[in-house]
Amino acid sequence: MAEYDVIIIGSGPGGYVCAIRCAQLGLKTACVEGRETLGGTCLNVGCIPSKALLHASHQLHEAEHNFAKMGLKGKSPSVDWKQMLAYKTEVIEGNTKGIEFLFKKNKIDWLKGWGSIPEAGKVKVGDETHTAKNIIIASGSEASSLPGVEVDEKVVVTSTGALELGKVPKKMVVIGAGVIGLELGSVYSRLGAEVTVIEYLDAITPGMDGEVQKAFQRILKKQGLKFIMGAAVQKTEALKTKAKVSYKLRKDDSEHEIDADVVLVATGRRPYTEGLGLDALGIETSKGGQIKVGKDWQTSVNGIYAIGDCIDGPMLAHKAEDEGMAAAEQVAGKHGHVNYGVIPGVIYTHPEVANVGETEETLKEAGRAYKVGKFMFMGNGRAKANFAADGFVKILADKETDRILGAHIIGPSAGDLIHEICVAMEFGAAAEDLALTCHAHPTYSEAVREAALACGDGPIHS
Numbered sequence: 001m002a003e004y005d006v007i008i009i010g011s012g013p014g015g016y017v018c019a020i021r022c023a024q025l026g027l028k029t030a031c032v033e034g035r036e037t038l039g040g041t042c043l044n045v046g047c048i049p050s051k052a053l054l055h056a057s058h059q060l061h062e063a064e065h066n067f068a069k070m071g072l073k074g075k076s077p078s079v080d081w082k083q084m085l086a087y088k089t090e091v092i093e094g095n096t097k098g099i100e101f102l103f104k105k106n107k108i109d110w111l112k113g114w115g116s117i118p119e120a121g122k123v124k125v126g127d128e129t130h131t132a133k134n135i136i137i138a139s140g141s142e143a144s145s146l147p148g149v150e151v152d153e154k155v156v157v158t159s160t161g162a163l164e165l166g167k168v169p170k171k172m173v174v175i176g177a178g179v180i181g182l183e184l185g186s187v188y189s190r191l192g193a194e195v196t197v198i199e200y201l202d203a204i205t206p207g208m209d210g211e212v213q214k215a216f217q218r219i220l221k222k223q224g225l226k227f228i229m230g231a232a233v234q235k236t237e238a239l240k241t242k243a244k245v246s247y248k249l250r251k252d253d254s255e256h257e258i259d260a261d262v263v264l265v266a267t268g269r270r271p272y273t274e275g276l277g278l279d280a281l282g283i284e285t286s287k288g289g290q291i292k293v294g295k296d297w298q299t300s301v302n303g304i305y306a307i308g309d310c311i312d313g314p315m316l317a318h319k320a321e322d323e324g325m326a327a328a329e330q331v332a333g334k335h336g337h338v339n340y341g342v343i344p345g346v347i348y349t350h351p352e353v354a355n356v357g358e359t360e361e362t363l364k365e366a367g368r369a370y371k372v373g374k375f376m377f378m379g380n381g382r383a384k385a386n387f388a389a390d391g392f393v394k395i396l397a398d399k400e401t402d403r404i405l406g407a408h409i410i411g412p413s414a415g416d417l418i419h420e421i422c423v424a425m426e427f428g429a430a431a432e433d434l435a436l437t438c439h440a441h442p443t444y445s446e447a448v449r450e451a452a453l454a455c456g457d458g459p460i461h462s
């Protein structure tokens with residue numbers, strides 16, 4: 001048994017970042033993790049492995065579709081799936097070991113095992129009970145399914161199973177056209193699978209700017225993904241090596257079936273708080289299972305905080321990280337802060353899709369007067385040279401003050417380009433501030449500047 005200033009439960013991006021910041025602020029810190037490795041969902045079965053497979057499959061796409069155009073001739077590479085999975089595992093190991101190194105460097109104790117909170121100020125791991133002045137819950141989330149859809153992680157899989165398939169399926173059905181479904185659907189489509197996405201709503205990627213939703217779906221269709229929209233999945237039947245998916249079209253209630261070698265259930269995630277003992281402690285949760293916290297990330301019990309996927313808000317690694325740093329600062333007597341209005345979202349397909357702030361839909365709903373500055377990548381020299389001219393940058397600015405309210409990018413490196421706009425928004429910048437900033441040529445960033453110019457007197461290259 002040891003005494004700590006802070007014990008953090010969970011070592012995902014929320015937990016490990018929080019632990020490092022606590023240690024940097026001089027607090028005696030431990031982090032409890034039940035997995036074999038540190039890093040949580042993100043590093044083990046989420047962000048990092050999915051990006052490794054997206055990267056590898058994108059290289060194949062480039063070789064098959066663009067190499068010959070640039071005078072690079074020869075046999076296209078074939079897929080060695082085992083090796084691709086080995087590459088993915090190596091990437092995971094490199095990252096999780098990196099966190100282990102950072103824990104050692106910052107003198108953070110890793111308490112190995114599943115933790116529970118028998119009472120405020122105490123954390124039990126295995127047979128040992130440790131005391132802590134503060135406890136921070138960062139227990140993350142797990143995949144959720146639908147009634148009638150039974151996951152076996154072989155034929156009917158969540159994202160975790162989809163990152164470990166025995167072979168590339170010939171036919172894959174993805175239930176849910178959200179970020180995870182479209183990213184992993186793209187991976188298998190590029191590797192040769194016939195991918196059909198079934199979505200309950202009439203538009204993909206719910207909550208995203210409507211114009212981007214339409215453009216994105218058009219591009220994905222061009223890449224070979226099929227979509228069945230407005231369809232409610234009724235059930236899946238797992239046969240030995242295949243599955244049957246039954247769905248009903250919402251427009252006419254007609255019933256249909258589709259076969260697949262693999263069905264990926266990508267219908268969202270829910271908070272994971274099993275075994276922590278929240279009820280006995282009297283920690284309040286919402287209907288969806290999220291732990292309720294105040295502005296300082298403290299739960300309804302003094303000295304117990306919660307951050308990341310297990311509380312309200314977008315389930316994103318960087319949101320969890322920011323909360324981790326802010327909660328650490330609160331615990332250390334400082335003033336942690338997260339600007340929830342400026343949290344970017346990125347989809348790592350090709351092209352990438354990125355957004356921050358308001359959409360046209362949310363602005364209309366709020367009755368706010370705004371203007372739109374849009375620039376197509378077709379007018380960007382670098383994008384044309386790199387076969388990456390699909391898509392656009394769209395900036396939404398206040399009609400009166402020109403202050404940037406939101407931005408939506410579909411195009412090359414959108415996930416990097418969005419940050420220029422995030423910084424501008426943090427500083428309360430106007431579109432004109434971006435438009436007056438010199439941007440190097442030839443870069444994709446010039447498209448951001450052109451969109452900012454489009455909020456004023458107009459872009460140059462369109």
Ligand SMILES: Cc1cc2nc3c(=O)[nH]c(=O)nc-3n(C[C@H](O)[C@H](O)[C@H](O)COP(=O)(O)OP(=O)(O)OC[C@H]3O[C@@H](n4cnc5c(N)ncnc54)[C@H](O)[C@@H]3O)c2cc1C
Nearest residue numbers: 010012013014034040041046047115140308309315316317
């Ligand atoms: C396929 C996929 C791709 C994704 N891609 C992205 C992306 O590109 N970008 C992005 O921003 N987000 C992405 N996400 C979401 C991202 O992974 C999560 O938002 C992020 O991991 C949340 O961090 P967290 O620290 O809150 O929880 P988690 O990362 O879920 O970590 C929680 C950890 O707590 C541990 N734990 C739980 N309970 C206990 C206990 N009682 N005792 C001990 N340990 C416990 C768990 O084992 C786990 O390791 C992706 C998710 C998936 C599934």
